[in-house]
Amino acid sequence: MRYFLLSVISLLLFSACKPKNSGGETSHSEHKYTNELVNESSPYLLQHAHNPVNWHAWNDATLAKAEAENKLLLISVGYAACHWCHVMEHESFEDTLVARVMNENFINVKVDREERPDVDDVYMTACQMSSDRSCGWPLNAFALPDGRPVFAGTYYPKKEWIDVLEYFKNAYQTEPQKMIDYAQSLTDGMKKREAINFNTEAASFTKNELTEIADAFLQNVDLKDGGRQGAPKFPLPNNWEFLLKYHHFTGDAQALEAALTTLDAMAQGGIYDHLGGGFARYSTDAVWLAPHFEKMLYDNGQLVSLYADAYKVTKNPLYQTRVEETLAFVARELTDKNGGFYSSLDADSEGEEGKFYVWHRHEIDSILGVKDGALFSDYYEVKGSGNWEEEKNILHRKMTLQRAAKQNNLTEEEARAKIAAAKEKLFAAREKRVRPGLDDKILTSWNALMLKGYTDAYAAFGEEEYKAAAIKNGEFLLKNAVQTDGRLNRNYKDGKSVINAFLDDYALTIQAFTALYEITFDERWLTEADNLAKYAIAHFQNPETQMFYYTSDTDADLIARKSELTDNVIPGSNSATARALFDLGTYLYKPEYIDTGKQMLNNMKPQIVEQQQPNFYSNWLQLYLDLVRPPYEVAVVGENAAAKRAELLKEYLPNALLLGGETEGNLALLEGKLQEGSTKIYVCQNKVCKFPVEEVEKAVALME
Numbered sequence: 001m002r003y004f005l006l007s008v009i010s011l012l013l014f015s016a017c018k019p020k021n022s023g024g025e026t027s028h029s030e031h032k033y034t035n036e037l038v039n040e041s042s043p044y045l046l047q048h049a050h051n052p053v054n055w056h057a058w059n060d061a062t063l064a065k066a067e068a069e070n071k072l073l074l075i076s077v078g079y080a081a082c083h084w085c086h087v088m089e090h091e092s093f094e095d096t097l098v099a100r101v102m103n104e105n106f107i108n109v110k111v112d113r114e115e116r117p118d119v120d121d122v123y124m125t126a127c128q129m130s131s132d133r134s135c136g137w138p139l140n141a142f143a144l145p146d147g148r149p150v151f152a153g154t155y156y157p158k159k160e161w162i163d164v165l166e167y168f169k170n171a172y173q174t175e176p177q178k179m180i181d182y183a184q185s186l187t188d189g190m191k192k193r194e195a196i197n198f199n200t201e202a203a204s205f206t207k208n209e210l211t212e213i214a215d216a217f218l219q220n221v222d223l224k225d226g227g228r229q230g231a232p233k234f235p236l237p238n239n240w241e242f243l244l245k246y247h248h249f250t251g252d253a254q255a256l257e258a259a260l261t262t263l264d265a266m267a268q269g270g271i272y273d274h275l276g277g278g279f280a281r282y283s284t285d286a287v288w289l290a291p292h293f294e295k296m297l298y299d300n301g302q303l304v305s306l307y308a309d310a311y312k313v314t315k316n317p318l319y320q321t322r323v324e325e326t327l328a329f330v331a332r333e334l335t336d337k338n339g340g341f342y343s344s345l346d347a348d349s350e351g352e353e354g355k356f357y358v359w360h361r362h363e364i365d366s367i368l369g370v371k372d373g374a375l376f377s378d379y380y381e382v383k384g385s386g387n388w389e390e391e392k393n394i395l396h397r398k399m400t401l402q403r404a405a406k407q408n409n410l411t412e413e414e415a416r417a418k419i420a421a422a423k424e425k426l427f428a429a430r431e432k433r434v435r436p437g438l439d440d441k442i443l444t445s446w447n448a449l450m451l452k453g454y455t456d457a458y459a460a461f462g463e464e465e466y467k468a469a470a471i472k473n474g475e476f477l478l479k480n481a482v483q484t485d486g487r488l489n490r491n492y493k494d495g496k497s498v499i500n501a502f503l504d505d506y507a508l509t510i511q512a513f514t515a516l517y518e519i520t521f522d523e524r525w526l527t528e529a530d531n532l533a534k535y536a537i538a539h540f541q542n543p544e545t546q547m548f549y550y551t552s553d554t555d556a557d558l559i560a561r562k563s564e565l566t567d568n569v570i571p572g573s574n575s576a577t578a579r580a581l582f583d584l585g586t587y588l589y590k591p592e593y594i595d596t597g598k599q600m601l602n603n604m605k606p607q608i609v610e611q612q613q614p615n616f617y618s619n620w621l622q623l624y625l626d627l628v629r630p631p632y633e634v635a636v637v638g639e640n641a642a643a644k645r646a647e648l649l650k651e652y653l654p655n656a657l658l659l660g661g662e663t664e665g666n667l668a669l670l671e672g673k674l675q676e677g678s679t680k681i682y683v684c685q686n687k688v689c690k691f692p693v694e695e696v697e698k699a700v701a702l703m704e
Contacts, residue, residue, distance in 0.1 A: 033052045055110045086348075198544060199603045218255065226258075241305070276329055335469075358393060443490060443491055506536040510533055548574055549561050634658050634681065
C-alpha cells in the first residue's frame, strides 16, 4: 500500500501556522455563497461560511451524509490564528473551480482544532503515520465515509491541491478496497500507538533516577540563547518550571542557569511585545528574534505563572515587569466583560504578517524626534536597514540601559524616563493602526491556565486586582462551563456553550480551582474541584490502567478513543490529571486520589526513562519531584491567617500546599489546629506536623 501514498507525499510542501485577520461577519445577502458553517459560533468556521465549498461542521449528521452518499470525507482542520490555513482558503477554497471538484466528489468538513482537539488529534496522528513529512496546520485529511483516515497532509498550493483531489477521487472509484484495507491498517496502528499498560511493579521514585533524567533534559538545552537547541523555538513554560523546581530541591546550578537564560532571552527578544505586553506563540529562529506574531492565551497564562515563580527565586525586576505588562495586555485585549478570557490575536493585519507590530526607523524618528528616536533605536536594536524583512524592525533588546544612556550622553535616570515616554508615544501611534483580528471564543482549559497565571501573579506580588480577576474568571467558569449534571463544556461564545469538555478542561480547571483555594482559603473552590474530579474519574478513566482517555464516555465515538500521554506546549491531559489528583487528594485527605496519581506516573515511568526525551514529560517530572520530596501541608489558622498566607505566598515553595483560615473550617487537615488568641502555622508532611510557629520566617525555615 506504500506506493499508494508516495505520489501524494511528494506533493507535501510544508506546514506552518501564522494568523490572519478574522474580520467581521456581514449579512448572508451580501455573499454569493453561504454554507452550513454559518450556523456555527467558532470564528474560524465562520471565516469559511461563505466559501463556494459546501462545508459542513463535524457532527453525526455530516457523517451520516457521507455514509448515505458513499463519498470520502475531506476533513480540513485549522484555527483562526493560522496564516497558511487562510492562504489555502484564499487560493483554493474561495476558487469556484476547486470548490466544484470538492463538492461533487467529497463531503467537506471544516474543523476548528481548538474547539475539537479530539478530532484534530485523530487526523494529525494519521498524518504522522501516513506521511514521511512534518505535519501541521492546515491539516487536510481524506477519510472513508465512516471516518477512518486514508491519508492526511498539510498545505497545498492550488495546482497541487487539484491534483490531490483528482487522485483520491479516482482511487476511491477504481480501487476502493485498497483504500479500505489501508484505512483499516492505519486505524489499527493508531489504536496501538498510545497504548499504556498498568505497571504492576511497586512504585519507586528515587533521587538518583531523577538526577539521570534531569541530566538528559539539560543536554537538549541551548545554554547560550535559551530554549531547546535549534530552531524554531517555543516557550514551553512547563520545561522551565520543572528546572526551577529541580534546582530548588537539588541546588543544581546548571538547571537554574538553563531556566533563567531562557527567561531572559524570551523577555528581551522579539517574541515579546515590548510596547503592548504579551508573548507571541514561538520564534522562527534560534535567538528569539522573529516570532510568528500571533498571541495565544494558553502561552501567556503559563508564562505569567513561570515569570512570577522565577521572580520569587531571583527577585529580578525584569520578571515582575513582564508579568505586569502581560497581564495588562490580557486585561486590555483578551478579557470579556463577564470575566472570561478570549483565545488569541492574529498575526496579520491588512493581509500582512506582523504589520501591526513592526517599525521602519523613519516612523520612529517621525514620532519621537531624531534625538529621542536615536536613544529608543539604540535600546531596541532598531536599524535604518531593518533587522527583519523589507527594512522593518522587530523591537528587541540586547543593549543595557547604562550603555544606551552613555551612547546618547544621558544619565541612566534620564534615559529611563525618555524610553518610558517613547514607549507610550509609540504605543499610542500603534493603536491607530489596523488591529489584528481577535478570536473571541472562550475555551475552558485555556481560561484555567490564565486563571492560574493570575493566582500565581497575586501570590508573587500581592496585587489585589490579580486576585479579583482570578476569582471573577472562576465565577465565570462556574456559571458558563460547569453544567447542571456536573460535567464541563469546553467552549463559550455569544451565550452559547455546546461542546462537551475534554480531559484537559477538567484537569486544568481542577488545578485552577485548587489554586483559587490557596489564595482565598474559600473551601468552595475545593468542593468544586472535587466534583470535577469525581466526574472525570467516572467518565474518562480506563479502570484497567487507571489512565484517562481524552474524551468522555458520553461522547460520540471517533475511530480511536485516544489518551494524551506526553507533554507539549500545554501540559498533557494525563499528567495534568495526575498532578491535579495528587494535590487535591492531599488537600481533601483522599488517599485514593493520591494513589491514582502515583499509579499513573508509575505507568509512565518506563517510557520516560527509556525514551531519554524528558522534555516531552516535564509535567510528569514535576509530579516525580513531589514523590521524591513529598509536599508540605502548611496550615495557617487564626485571625491573622490571611496576612500570614500572603507572606508565605511570596516565598518560592514549590512543594508546599497552603491551607487554613480564621477558623478550622471543614478540612480534616485543619482539625484541632485553631488556638484562640493566636495565629499558628503548622508545617506538616504526610499528616505529621512539626511544632507550630507564629513567624513566617520560622515556618519557611522548617521547610528547608
